[in-house]
Amino acid sequence: MQILDELASSVEQMDPDMVIVLSKRALDADIDPADIVENGIAKGLRRVGERFEKGEAFLTDLVGAAAAAKEALESVLRPAMAKARTSQRSFGKVVLGTVSGDIHDIGKNIVAAMLFASGFEVLDLGTDVSVGDFASKSNEVGARIVGASALLSTSLPVQREIVSEFVKRRIRDRHILLVGGAPATEQWAKDIKADGYAPNAVDAVKLVKSLLGLK
Amino acid sequence: MVKRGIRGGVFRPLSRSDIEAIHGASLEILEQLGLQVKSKTIVEVFKKGGADVDEEKNRVRIPEHLVKDSLSKAPRKVILGGRIEANDLVLEDGRAYFGLGGTPTPYTLDIESGDFRPSTSDDVIKASVLGDALPNISFVMSLGGASDVSHEIAWLHEASLMLKNTEKPIVYAAAGAEGARYLLAMGAAVAGGFDNLARRPIVTLFSEPITPLVMPSINEAVIEFAKARVPVAYAPGPMPGASTPITLAGEHAVCNAECLAGVVLVQLVSPGAPVLYGIHTSVLDMRTGSVCYGAPEWGLGWLIVGQLAEYYGIPTFGSGGATDSKCPDAQAGAEAFMNAFLNTVAGINLIHNCGTIAHGSSGSLEMGVICDEIINYIQRLLMEIEISDETLAVDLIRRIGPAGSFMAEKHTRTHLDKGAILHPKLFNRQAIADWKAKGQLSTRDEARLKVKTILQEHKASALPSEVLQQIDEILRQASRTMTK
Helix, strand or coil: CHHHHHHHHHHHCCCHHHHHHHHHHHHHCCCCHHHHHHHHHHHHHHHHHHHHHCCCCCHHHHHHHHHHHHHHHHHHHHHHHHHHCCCCCCCCEEEEEEECCCCCCHHHHHHHHHHHHCCCEEEECCCCECHHHHHHHHHHHCCCEEEEECCCCCCCHHHHHHHHHHHHCCCHHHCEEEEECCCCCHHHHHHCCCCEECCCHHHHHHHHHHHCCCC | CCECCEECCCCCCCCHHHHHHHHHHHHHHHHHHCEEECCHHHHHHHHHCCCEEECCCCEEECCHHHHHHHHHHCCCCEEECCCCHHHCEEECCCEEEEEECECCCCEEECCCCCCEEECCHHHHHHHHHHHHHCCCEEEECECCCCCCCCHHHHHHHHHHHHHHHCCCCEEECCCHHHHHHHHHHHHHHHHCCHHHHHHCCCEEEEECCECCCEECHHHHHHHHHHHHCCCEEECCCCCECCCECCCHHHHHHHHHHHHHHHHHHHHHHCCCCCEEECCCCCEECCCCCCEECCCHHHHHHHHHHHHHHHHHCCCEEEECCCCCCCCCCHHHHHHHHHHHHHHHHHCCCEEEEECEECCCCEECHHHHHHHHHHHHHHHHHCCCCCCCHHHHCHHHHHHHCCCCCCCCCHHHHHHHHCCCCCCCCCCCCCCHHHHHHCCCCCHHHHHHHHHHHHHHHCCCCCCCHHHHHHHHHHHHHHHHHHCC
16 A cells, blocks of 8 residues: 555654654554554564665664654554554564663664564563563563663673572563673573573564564 | 873864864853753752752753863862872873773683683783783773672772782772772772872772763762862763764764763862863764774764863873774774874873773773783874984984995984884784794784783782771672672
């Protein structure tokens, strides 16, 4: 559909006003809001992700596209979905957050947008999230995947505490725990007995899909 | 005799009106927008000092007269003390000193395996010993970090290892007011009391805001150091394009405002207390998200910082010698030289991050040794070129005449002693055959051998046993009060 293509392009072009206008126009044309999300907004985000992977787009494109998408989702499309009693088709729930003692969230926000674009339902806990909140919120919403981000070398050790907290609460086997952020590495993830690490948002989506056995 | 660093500060690409434009933009930011200050204690200091404070929103707006007044009180010259006077540093007009490492890195490039692994206390000790031994390294920070101790007291633990293993001044971070009090107590134990610590400070605090324009509560450390009249380096680390405008000018308008707020804070707490100025103009690589230490824009930023600090008349804390390369290779050499050199010609005083690789995520002892040689080259580059009858040597040229030789002349020998030619200690100038006969060693191979020799042979003199006991007691107390 042409309007959904235009919507995807407006996300790619980081134009929040146009994303809202086109989302409303699509609703006026009686297109199912879940369809608008999947084949318009998410499609635009996926295209930026693909261009980023090829080295053709920059971080600023990812962040800008995600911000444009978020605004339309929150102000137009989620309310419409609630009203129509439909929901986003989802591969599963993901809880994300930046660990306590750390307020850096650019990377985490990109991961959130890319997971959303790939069909996951994302609950973003924000920044400076306590170890306890990671465990209780993940358990509460039944998130299969939990991602903890840290940028500082001083906040990195909190990722280990999160793994311990899940073990302590006897919920470790219910969740797949992933870590990311500048000081984290594959080896670090192994050392702290997390389930995985990805160096960037594109790889994070691949990792989550492979861990869940999705294509 | 104290150590007097080479005079840099010879390159000033911006005009005075450019510098005044950045200053003006920063004043506008400070007066109109202000900073979000997330500490009641710090807000109180600004309020008492005459800043415009909105307590509900934790917003502090700083008027121009307060900035001017604070700048006039901040000292032009700051002295750092080593354990011995020969290690004392004089931070003034363009004098450059280099330091090993920075704040802790999670990884270390292991000299045996050649691969990255998590850093431990042992790496901090080895780096301090190396920094103590290398002749061109004048102060020590951390290469690596103590991931083997609880993270709440890791900074203090690392600082204690540095104080024990080098006789040179150290620069380090502190976790808020409490961490700062412990760090000061350690410094006082080594210096022989708080008065001596203020006179010849062996510890300098490195503290920073959270760009853009947030002063976190951890900055309460600044108040403690200012009270003790021990130097504070207040130096933000922006991510241009993310936490500031992507342009050098916009980035410096924001970060200069932050630095000035730091200067005002120190001077309000303790007029005349030493404060150092600096802005880590890093680059956020828009393809990888890496915060780069070896980028050309990093060096350009320090040129701006050098001119701003000269305009304000305060000493500087800078960074050069780091690289984004993952090993000591051609990229590492080029980046380390470029930014160490640009810091020096910018007139930056304390230049840290020698030996820091992989965009601040790892330390490399080999790279530390290579930086020591790079500094050799930089010092030679900045030596004055003397033009005089003695150096023109026309009488000598007349005496030797066409087809003659200068090799056996006393003039040649005398000027060799005066440093006419720098003979590198690490970089290789052997003929091909000799180089092959000696095993075809690369710079990295040579550096690794030098690291091993130093670690085997060098040791800083031990601190008196009562001082060691005091330091350990401070650490014990900190782990009681600071860990969960």
